[in-house]
Amino acid sequence: MINLLWGDPLPPTRGPKPAMTVEGITGAAIALADTDGLDAVSMQRVAGALSFTKMALYRYVPGKAELVALMTDVAIGPPPEHKQQPWREALRTWALDLYAAFEKHPWLLLSTVGRRELGPNELTWMDHGIRALTGSGLNGGQQLDAVLTVVGHVRTVAQQSLTMPGGTTGVTEEHITSALSEVLATQAERFPGLAAAMRSVDGHQNKGLTFGLDVILDGLEVLIKRG
Structure with a gap:
């Protein structure tokens, strides 16, 4: 793992000349996470995105934990x-x-x-x-x-x-403020402190x-x- 993260990728141990790279695999995994979320990332799906078999990926990246570590460091940049x-x-x-x-x-x-x-x-x-x-x-x-x-x-x-x-x-502060305003329109007496604070909100x-x-x-x- 340290070798992969710190710029010394392990070469495939067998087979023909490499058809993939660790960088390419990581990029494909990041694109998948950006679209469908981290839970959607699997060795199978990344391999499919690259038109290779899952077993072929294991020659470059040992498993999902290592792949997520690579994705994280590349994505944060x-x-x-x-x-x-x-x-x-x-x-x-x-x-x-x-x-x-x-x-x-x-x-x-x-x-x-x-x-x-x-x-x-x-x-x-x-x-x-x-x-x-x-x-x-x-x-x-x-x-x-x-x-x-x-x-x-x-x-x-x-x-x-x-x-x-x-x-x-995601929930923005505008969403929260809108939801609070809707409730407080009829329930202000039950929540006097909150109602007073909301009346002083300046719109920012x-x-x-x-x-x-x-x-x-x-x-x-x-x-x-x-x-």
């Missing part, structure tokens, strides 16, 4: 490069880039959980997040915890709002991602200033 920014702007930009990666391939929300092998692109994302905090005054443990906190927030918003291919439909919904990021960054700023 390397993080975008940006000009140097102060730590707060750099970490905020990094978080929005991460959300965009989940938006492009929502099934990454499923493939990036649990115990698994980590690839170079995914570790590069983590490295960039840590580097955003270099010189901030936070120690290494605090930097890692800060990045993991930001990742948790981004994932939570993405899991709620993004539509999964072949799966659940779908700000949960950036609002939460700013709250996290505000907290980090207090911690940094405290020393």
Whole structure:
């Protein structure tokens, strides 16, 4: 697995000159996940998409777990490069880039959980997040915890709002607000706090991602200033 993820693919052990590549197999699997969801990916379906037999795939990729690891690292890709920014702007930009990666391939929300092998692109994302905090005054443990906190927030918003291919439909804040307004039109007295909050909503919904990021960054700023 390490060889496949880190750029040293294992050659087929027998048979004629390779008719497939690990890159081609991974690309076909990503296209399938983008269309039908991660659960739709199987060695059989990927082989069919490439007009080969399932057994032929096993000469290049040992199994589905290894294939999903490859898909994940290729799909997430390397993080975008940006000009140097102060730590707060750099970490905020990094978080929005991460959300965009989940938006492009929502099934990454499923493939990036649990115990698994980590690839170079995914570790590069983590490295960039840590580097955003270099010189901030936070120690290494605090930097890692800060990045993991930001990742948790981004994932939570993405899991709620993004539509999964072949799966659940995302729910935006406008959907939630509309549903609440419909209920509160006749039930406001039962939920006075919620009704009062809804009356003060200014119409700028779908700000949960950036609002939460700013709250996290505000907290980090207090911690940094405290020393």
